[in-house]
Amino acid sequence: MKNICDWNNCSNEAEYKAPIEKDNSRKYRMLCLKHVKEFNKNWNYFEGMNDMQICEFIKADMTWHKQTQSFSSSDNFFKILWNNALNDEVNKNKFKDQNFNMRQFKFDHNDIKAFSILGLSIGIGWEKVQVKFKKLVKKFHPDMNLGNKKFEDKLKVITLAYTQLKNTYKVKIDN
Ligand SMILES: [Zn+2]
Incomplete structure (x- = not known):
């Protein structure tokens, strides 16, 4: 059916x-x-979640996607999310403006969590967020780790954190 x-x-x-x-x-x-x-x-995965729920998510076994194919298959949900995440839709020209500084913005606890997952300081420049994300993707990509589930989960968490920040930066930069 x-x-x-x-x-x-x-x-x-x-x-x-x-x-x-x-x-x-x-x-x-x-x-x-x-x-x-x-x-x-x-x-925006973390939207509306409190700290507890985010921790739960990170620890959770993500049962809703268990029956889907492995990460490497092209129709895996996280693979699609990941590909979307790599598409840069943040307005870079804004950062060329000397007076523009992300640190002037207030970030909510979901953003702060995402910065900490990626090991970045709060309000760091977008290009640095991207560089770090790509570095982590390389490190944890299942293709590099013989499909190890532990790395796959780590990559998911990183991708979600990156997506969270991308959405936040987009909103703050476009306004
Ligand atoms: Zn449809």
Whole structure:
């Protein structure tokens, strides 16, 4: 039996699992490729989570994606998220302005958590966030580690932290 995409008015076949808000009894919804990409682009995983929930997430076994393919398969949810994360959509020109400094902004606890996961100081320049992320991706990529699950989970956490910061920087820079 085929699943139909859960997106409004979409009737494509759904092959991708996307996580659902924490309070929902379902753990994930099924989406087509186009809409899982759309979903990823706007998705801020840590939004609305308190510190406890973030810790839980990091420790959790992420059961909602357990039945999906390994990280290396092209339709793995995290792989799509990861590819999205590598696409730089932050306005770099802003950083060339001498008076522009990220440190003038207030960051919330989710951002602060994300900085700490990536081992960065709070409000560091976007390019430094990217450089660090790429370095960590290289280090923890399952292809480099014989598909070791421990590294895969580590990479997921790093990707989520990076996505969190990318969304935050985008909002702060565009306003
Ligand atoms: Zn769809």
